[in-house]
Amino acid sequence: MSTLQSTETAQKWLSPSFDMETQTAVKTLLESNPDVLLDSFYKDLEFGTGGIRGLMGAGTNRINKYTLGKATQGLSNYLLKNAPNNGCRVAIAYDCRHQSDTLAKVVADVLTANGIQVYLFEALRTTPALSFAVNHLSCDAGIVLTASHNPPEYNGYKVYWSDGGQIVPPHDSGIIAEVNRLNFSEIKFDANPALLEYIGKAVDTAFTDACVANGSLELTNRDELCIVFTSLHGTSITAMPETLEKAGYQNVHIVEEQRVPNGNFPTVASPNPEEPAALKMATELAEKVTADIVIGTDPDSDRVGIAVRDLDGKIKLLNGNQTMVLMIDFLVKKWQKEGRLNGKQFIGTTIVSTDMVSTIANSYGVESKICLTGFKWIAKMIVDFPELDFIGGGEESFGFMVGDFVRDKDAITSALLACEIATDAKANGSSFYKELLKLYVKHGFYKEHLISITKKGMDGAAQIKKMMTALRDKPYAHIDGERVQYVADYQAATLQNLITGEESVIELPKSNVLIFTTEQGTRVAARPSGTEPKIKFYFSVNTALDSVESATKTERALDEKIQRIISELSL
Numbered sequence: 001m002s003t004l005q006s007t008e009t010a011q012k013w014l015s016p017s018f019d020m021e022t023q024t025a026v027k028t029l030l031e032s033n034p035d036v037l038l039d040s041f042y043k044d045l046e047f048g049t050g051g052i053r054g055l056m057g058a059g060t061n062r063i064n065k066y067t068l069g070k071a072t073q074g075l076s077n078y079l080l081k082n083a084p085n086n087g088c089r090v091a092i093a094y095d096c097r098h099q100s101d102t103l104a105k106v107v108a109d110v111l112t113a114n115g116i117q118v119y120l121f122e123a124l125r126t127t128p129a130l131s132f133a134v135n136h137l138s139c140d141a142g143i144v145l146t147a148s149h150n151p152p153e154y155n156g157y158k159v160y161w162s163d164g165g166q167i168v169p170p171h172d173s174g175i176i177a178e179v180n181r182l183n184f185s186e187i188k189f190d191a192n193p194a195l196l197e198y199i200g201k202a203v204d205t206a207f208t209d210a211c212v213a214n215g216s217l218e219l220t221n222r223d224e225l226c227i228v229f230t231s232l233h234g235t236s237i238t239a240m241p242e243t244l245e246k247a248g249y250q251n252v253h254i255v256e257e258q259r260v261p262n263g264n265f266p267t268v269a270s271p272n273p274e275e276p277a278a279l280k281m282a283t284e285l286a287e288k289v290t291a292d293i294v295i296g297t298d299p300d301s302d303r304v305g306i307a308v309r310d311l312d313g314k315i316k317l318l319n320g321n322q323t324m325v326l327m328i329d330f331l332v333k334k335w336q337k338e339g340r341l342n343g344k345q346f347i348g349t350t351i352v353s354t355d356m357v358s359t360i361a362n363s364y365g366v367e368s369k370i371c372l373t374g375f376k377w378i379a380k381m382i383v384d385f386p387e388l389d390f391i392g393g394g395e396e397s398f399g400f401m402v403g404d405f406v407r408d409k410d411a412i413t414s415a416l417l418a419c420e421i422a423t424d425a426k427a428n429g430s431s432f433y434k435e436l437l438k439l440y441v442k443h444g445f446y447k448e449h450l451i452s453i454t455k456k457g458m459d460g461a462a463q464i465k466k467m468m469t470a471l472r473d474k475p476y477a478h479i480d481g482e483r484v485q486y487v488a489d490y491q492a493a494t495l496q497n498l499i500t501g502e503e504s505v506i507e508l509p510k511s512n513v514l515i516f517t518t519e520q521g522t523r524v525a526a527r528p529s530g531t532e533p534k535i536k537f538y539f540s541v542n543t544a545l546d547s548v549e550s551a552t553k554t555e556r557a558l559d560e561k562i563q564r565i566i567s568e569l570s571l
Contacts, residue, residue, distance in 0.1 A: 053156035074179030109191035126301035165379025234299035273305025302409035348393030
């Protein structure tokens with residue numbers, strides 16, 4: 001869209017369909033801030049892998065009462081067309097971000113104005129609690145207001161279907177079509193209070209009980225484990241302490257400076273547990289209390305970072321793949337011990353996550369199903385294969401799911417499972433980290449790394465598109481001296497063998513992802529983010545590990561290999 005078109009779109013927001021506060025903000029942009037005006041109006045916010053996410057402010061490309069109102073009106077229209085005879089029900093939750101509570105009420109108002117029953121959490125709650133509530137309350141859909149781990153100026157809107165998973169085809173395109181048909185003047189904001197019910201403690205209790213039931217092992221020595229937990233000013237403070245206590249953990253130390261929910265996230269540069277800096281205060285506390293494990297969650301509590309002591313006794317933040325493979329191994333082993341494996345189970349993971357997950361699952365005779373990036377696709381597999389039991393799953397971005405009672409990333413149950421694994425290991429003279437290394441000895445040492453390149457605004461989107469086009473036009477032929485054997489283009493749905501020239505079809509929905517795999521199993525993936533102005537590059541290398549004692553030296557060699565690849569590819 002040109003500057004002129006953006007200006008014309010902005011001027012439409014000066015009509016009586018918009019409140020005076022919004023009109024004033026738009027006037028200011030028109031008069032004195034053309035760059036922000038262009039970015040605010042050059043496109044409409046889009047549904048990505050995690051729903052709608054963007055900067056807050058006035059404009060079609062911003063999070064505000066009108067863009068979310070329009071999304072909700074479209075959702076309402078779609079629900080009413082596909083509603084059961086007894087009417088529609090929608091559950092709503094929101095996180096600690098600025099305006100999340102007021103925007104949640106706007107969303108609730110639009111739904112009730114359309115005759116839809118709404119269950120709105122009385123205060124902030126976690127994303128997994130919302131996913132659980134959708135099923136628990138027999139809702140037709142769910143909504144959570146969150147921007148996950150994005151900076152404070154962001155907010156977002158995720159839509160869930162009746163199974164508790166985020167919307168997937170055909171519902172996503174059906175809802176989007178309804179939204180695109182609408183003018184802002186068609187949004188119904190006049191709420192029907194009779195259709196709004198606030199929910200809280202009863203659902204909380206059911207949720208934490210389910211977390212304990214699904215995330216616990218048969219253990220008796222939980223007092224031996226020392227835990228440090230930080231909510232990073234987010235929503236997990238509403239559920240994590242209670243869940244750990246219900247499971248029997250008493251030796252839990254909370255980072256008090258980060259306990260109170262705060263959308264400014266004042267003690268961290270970024271509330272992202274993937275980043276060691278975000279857990280600095282937690283690791284410092286861990287040293288003071290000699291903790292065995294550190295738990296940190298993002299603002300909406302769907303991602304969890306786990307830090308444990310390495311072979312030298314130092315606190316080490318594990319990456320998402322490392323945490324996932326150990327969790328998967330323990331979950332499958334638990335099912336095996338209980339005599340529940342009969343060839344009709346599976347675990348789920350994504351195309352950019354470690355191949356080691358599949359290796360572990362297959363070693364137990366359990367099927368590994370691989371889907372596109374985004375937990376909605378893992379949840380969809382549970383629906384698509386009702387004849388199979390879902391054990392658990394995860395992805396590299398610190399997201400894990402234990403069982404199917406929650407159909408999205410669940411930091412609460414995952415953190416509990418990590419504590420159970422650490423407790424069991426400690427009781428047997430081992431540790432969380434040593435158990436991970438034992439898996440590397442058994443299956444090979446897999447090491448992954450992620451680079452995210454941020455390209456903001458309209459020009460940024462064009463740059464990301466150009467980078468992906470260049471990779472398609474001239475794919476890598478060699479990576480660190482290894483010949484590239486396979487190029488998987490998920491947008492074209494093709495898998496090319498560069499050595500034989502053979503080409504096959506990828507049986508997954510199309511997505512803008514490229515994966516290059518060498519003859520030795522080294523892998524580089526490129527994927528524009530569906531929720532952030534970023535392009536992500538994923539690296540995976542592996543080698544044999546002859547002993548736990550050799551792990552430090554082997555990991556160093558793998559890290560050096562990754563850095564060589566990054567340098568070689570000029571990233």
